[in-house]
Amino acid sequence: MRRLSAVLGAALLVAVSCGQAPTSTGTSPTPAASASAEQPQAGGRIVFGATGDPKTMQPVIATDTQSRDIWDKVYLSLTRSNYKTGETEANLAQKFELSSDGLTLTYTLRDGLVWSDGTPFTGEDWKYTAEAVARSVKTVRKSTLQDIVGWADYRDGKTDSLAGVTIKDSGKVIEIKFAKIFCPATAALGGAGAGGILPSAAFKKVWDNKTTDTKTNIDDNPLNMNPPASMGPWIFKEFKPGVQVTFVKNDKYFRGAPYVDEMVVKTYADATAVKNALVTGEVTYGSVEAKDYEEVSKVDSLKGVRYRSSGYTYIGWNAKSAKAPWLANRDVRQALWYGINVDAIMKKILFGLGSQVYAHNPPTSWAYDASGLTQYNNDVAKAKSLLEKAGAKMGTDGVYRWTDGQPMKMTIETNQGNNARETILQFAQEQYKAIGVQIDPLLESFNALLDRTDPGTGFDGFILGWSLGADPDPYSIWHSSQQGKGQFNNVGYVNAAVDQALLDNRNGPDCSQTARKAALKKVDQNLNQDAPYTFLYSADVLFFANKQLQGVDPNTYGIMTQQWNIEKWWFKK
Amino acid sequence: MGRFIARRLVQAIPTLFGVLLLTFLLSRLSPSDPVQLMLAGQFDVTPEERESLRHSLGLDQPLPLQFLAWLWQLAHLNFGNSIYYHRPALDLILERLPNSLQISIAALIVTVAVGIPLGVIAAMRRGHIEDHAIRVFSVAGHAIPQFWLGLIFVLTLAVQLRWFPIGSMNTVGVDCLLCWDRLWHLLGPVLVISIAGIANLPRILRTEVLEVIAQDYVRTARSKGLKERMIVARHILRNALIPVVTSFGTILLVFFSGSLIIERVFNWPGLGRLTFEAAVGKDFPVVQAGVVISSVLLILSYLVRDIAYAWVDPRIKVR
Numbered sequence: 065m066r067r068l069s070a071v072l073g074a075a076l077l078v079a080v081s082c083g084q085a086p087t088s089t090g091t092s093p094t095p096a097a098s099a100s101a102e103q104p105q106a107g108g109r110i111v112f113g114a115t116g117d118p119k120t121m122q123p124v125i126a127t128d129t130q131s132r133d134i135w136d137k138v139y140l141s142l143t144r145s146n147y148k149t150g151e152t153e154a155n156l157a158q159k160f161e162l163s164s165d166g167l168t169l170t171y172t173l174r175d176g177l178v179w180s181d182g183t184p185f186t187g188e189d190w191k192y193t194a195e196a197v198a199r200s201v202k203t204v205r206k207s208t209l210q211d212i213v214g215w216a217d218y219r220d221g222k223t224d225s226l227a228g229v230t231i232k233d234s235g236k237v238i239e240i241k242f243a244k245i246f247c248p249a250t251a252a253l254g255g256a257g258a259g260g261i262l263p264s265a266a267f268k269k270v271w272d273n274k275t276t277d278t279k280t281n282i283d284d285n286p287l288n289m290n291p292p293a294s295m296g297p298w299i300f301k302e303f304k305p306g307v308q309v310t311f312v313k314n315d316k317y318f319r320g321a322p323y324v325d326e327m328v329v330k331t332y333a334d335a336t337a338v339k340n341a342l343v344t345g346e347v348t349y350g351s352v353e354a355k356d357y358e359e360v361s362k363v364d365s366l367k368g369v370r371y372r373s374s375g376y377t378y379i380g381w382n383a384k385s386a387k388a389p390w391l392a393n394r395d396v397r398q399a400l401w402y403g404i405n406v407d408a409i410m411k412k413i414l415f416g417l418g419s420q421v422y423a424h425n426p427p428t429s430w431a432y433d434a435s436g437l438t439q440y441n442n443d444v445a446k447a448k449s450l451l452e453k454a455g456a457k458m459g460t461d462g463v464y465r466w467t468d469g470q471p472m473k474m475t476i477e478t479n480q481g482n483n484a485r486e487t488i489l490q491f492a493q494e495q496y497k498a499i500g501v502q503i504d505p506l507l508e509s510f511n512a513l514l515d516r517t518d519p520g521t522g523f524d525g526f527i528l529g530w531s532l533g534a535d536p537d538p539y540s541i542w543h544s545s546q547q548g549k550g551q552f553n554n555v556g557y558v559n560a561a562v563d564q565a566l567l568d569n570r571n572g573p574d575c576s577q578t579a580r581k582a583a584l585k586k587v588d589q590n591l592n593q594d595a596p597y598t599f600l601y602s603a604d605v606l607f608f609a610n611k612q613l614q615g616v617d618p619n620t621y622g623i624m625t626q627q628w629n630i631e632k633w634w635f636k637k
Numbered sequence: 638m639g640r641f642i643a644r645r646l647v648q649a650i651p652t653l654f655g656v657l658l659l660t661f662l663l664s665r666l667s668p669s670d671p672v673q674l675m676l677a678g679q680f681d682v683t684p685e686e687r688e689s690l691r692h693s694l695g696l697d698q699p700l701p702l703q704f705l706a707w708l709w710q711l712a713h714l715n716f717g718n719s720i721y722y723h724r725p726a727l728d729l730i731l732e733r734l735p736n737s738l739q740i741s742i743a744a745l746i747v748t749v750a751v752g753i754p755l756g757v758i759a760a761m762r763r764g765h766i767e768d769h770a771i772r773v774f775s776v777a778g779h780a781i782p783q784f785w786l787g788l789i790f791v792l793t794l795a796v797q798l799r800w801f802p803i804g805s806m807n808t809v810g811v812d813c814l815l816c817w818d819r820l821w822h823l824l825g826p827v828l829v830i831s832i833a834g835i836a837n838l839p840r841i842l843r844t845e846v847l848e849v850i851a852q853d854y855v856r857t858a859r860s861k862g863l864k865e866r867m868i869v870a871r872h873i874l875r876n877a878l879i880p881v882v883t884s885f886g887t888i889l890l891v892f893f894s895g896s897l898i899i900e901r902v903f904n905w906p907g908l909g910r911l912t913f914e915a916a917v918g919k920d921f922p923v924v925q926a927g928v929v930i931s932s933v934l935l936i937l938s939y940l941v942r943d944i945a946y947a948w949v950d951p952r953i954k955v956r
Binding site: 109111116117119120284304305306307308326328330331332333337340341343344346480481509510512 | 721722723729732733736791792795796799802803804805806808809810901902904906907910911914917918919
């Protein structure tokens with residue numbers, strides 16, 4: 065498996081965010097976080113609404129948003145993305161430096177870092193986490209670390225230590241040697257591949273990293289549901305299944321203890337229940353769906369901020385589908401793009417609170433450049449002519465016949481419970497009928513959908529979304545090598561020019577932003593013409609917080625729980 | 638009475654067997670492959686390892702053998718591990734079961750406490766406005782779907798008027814079982830689940846009471862100058878209640894099936910919500926455990942109903 069870029073499906077989360085250049089994207093009409101001249105008051109409880117329980121509280125094996133919203137309270141990364149610009153900035157590391165040849169990365173930790181249980185935080189914690197990723201069988205994070213010298217040897221149990229990582233200066237300096245240049249290295253490796261760094265002293269009791277026995281790993285142990293120590297603003301207190309996860313403030317947090325005493329992540333059945341909880345004041349802050357935006361905006365006790373998200377929603381077309389062989393044809397995929405009215409979908413689902421996208425890099429990214437991209441405005445006649453150009457012939461029943469004579473009938477599937485995607489599916493079914501293509505809609509659970517849309521021949525079309533990190537590295541989504549089990553190029557996309565541009569973007573040798581932007585532009589142009597996805601839209605995030613809560617300042621890269629400055633939040637009484 | 642209970646217990650076995658068979662078949666007929674689901678997200682697994690896991694789970698065996706193996710597991714209270722939570726399904730169920738029982742028991746108390754007086758009032762005030770009002774309520778209570786009532790309750794009384802919480806078992810930060818906060822949170826789901834039962838009871842009870850009122854012994858009691866309240870409690874109600882006990886079967890069924898949706902509407906962390914979410918997420922071990930345990934509880938509650946029936950009407954035992 066090759067390296068993952070920053071990808072976060074609606075619930076599938078593989079965050080390796082990193083940024084290199086400022087691109088302010090916030091569009092906040094009412095800045096929520098006006099700096100208050102008043103003296104912050106201590107005390108109170110912050111409640112965040114989640115839609116479901118966490119599967120795990122340990123980042124190496126976590127793949128879902130609910131789990132991330134828990135582990136990111138206690139396990140931090142050496143660097144983080146600036147909440148507004150996406151630039152990589154210091155977190156646990158005070159300094160990070162990539163050598164001029166691009167082959168050595170050095171992180172220098174802040175002074176006096178300690179875990180909540182009093183144990184010092186050292187580079188050994190980082191190394192332990194990276195080694196845990198190497199030996200885990202449940203993780204989806206391995207490719208982030210695979211260019212480190214000695215990676216394969218440690219992963220396969222030939223060594224008992226990751227040779228390319230040296231911890232110096234009593235644990236304060238982490239030196240990582242790469243076998244080849246990796247442009248997004250600085251930010252991508254801050255979280256040791258997992259995203260958050262584990263307390264090695266406590267975890268060594270359940271999995272010893274100094275071993276060559278590859279049968280043991282960190283995947284199943286009681287600490288995965290019971291974080292033993294915290295480097296974050298909060299300390300895990302208790303988990304009540306179906307009810308909530310409770311945290312208390314960490315007095316040893318390196319940015320200072322939070323003003324607020326307690327943080328609760330409360331479990332709700334769905335997004336509507338979270339919205340209701342926000343309106344009634346049960347939940348202190350959170351985001352709502354576009355359909356609820358107007359209603360929630362009228363609630364006096366809440367203040368709202370609208371900002372762009374770093375992702376998009378799409379319909380993917382499986383070029384390898386056995387049942388719908390026409391999806392391998394570029395004209396057909398373009399016809400499917402012309403055949404759907406994205407503008408109408410956006411009006412119906414987003415109420416205009418978002419922007420249409422025409423290729424992979426979303427408007428929030430520094431790599432975004434929509435110039436010269438075809439916009440595929442809804443055009444039934446053009447769609448039909450493209451289908452006929454591809455060799456399809458209209459049948460007497462109003463459905464096109466493919467070159468082998470079979471009717472152009474296929475399935476589009478999406479995850480049940482996601483209102484927006486279910487609506488897109490209805491639109492697709494209706495509108496594709498008008499261009500002579502028959503759609504069978506299929507709703508599945510999210511897990512089952514991910515499972516079914518694994519690279520292969522067994523599915524046709526599907527509606528999903530990506531949420532992307534600040535540093536653009538779409539290698540894992542579009543490179544032709546990424547079509548193995550569990551990999552993300554599940555539409556079977558192959559284009560040699562795109563393959564090369566993806567490699568240029570990540571392995572340089574020129575890692576300057578100008579060079580990478582040019583490479584990514586090539587990727588976008590090709591995707592726009594090849595249409596492996598019908599790219600739909602990038603929705604805005606509609607964030608609301610209780611007016612009494614001061615200091616909240618959400619933005620694109622503040623991630624879901626917007627806790628980048630949570631220690632400074634306080635309640636005005 | 639002992640022999641009666643023993644006989645009823647034996648009779649419950651075929652019912653239980655039927656439930657188990659149906660649960661097993663439904664989960665096996667589903668198009669999703671349990672091995673695929675268990676290995677979702679694990680990318681280093683070879684096809685051989687996949688097959689070996691399938692073999693170790695017994696999924697390569699013929700269905701009857703799989704069923705027997707499953708029964709054997711159940712006999713050892715082993716429902717397998719949740720695919721989603723990676724924990725024993727039984728543990729998850731047992732964590733949630735007490736929460737569901739709170740709603741069911743409270744709903745039963747409310748149903749009896751409100752339904753029986755309404756039935757007596759309807760009969761004693763036959764043809765008057767009270768009787769008509771109760772009849773309208775009965776029809777409406779039957780006709781309105783619980784999930785709709787629950788949603789309307791949440792939207793109006795909780796979200797708009799803020800008289801009640803929108804759901805959950807306690808206010809965040811409060812953790813108690815027997816306290817006002819819990820009662821306040823229980824009120825919504827209990828009222829909604831009880832409505833169908835409350836609507837059902839007066840209908841049955843009214844007919845029975847009217848029949849009993851016409852009996853000679855009631856006339857005799859009246860002629861002896863007994864107080865009306867005494868006549869209703871001692872002579873009318875005790876005899877009129879016999880068919881009502883039978884109707885508890887239906888009421889219990891409503892509680893169990895209703896909790897699937899109502900717990901979700903009221904965000905109540907009970908067995909119903911867990912089973913619902915497991916079904917949507919195709920977490921088969923949890924669905925199977927949830928269905929089996931709910932069914933066993935239902936069968937047991939039917940047994941209690943039969944015993945209660947035999948107690949209020951000794952003729953049943955003879956039959």
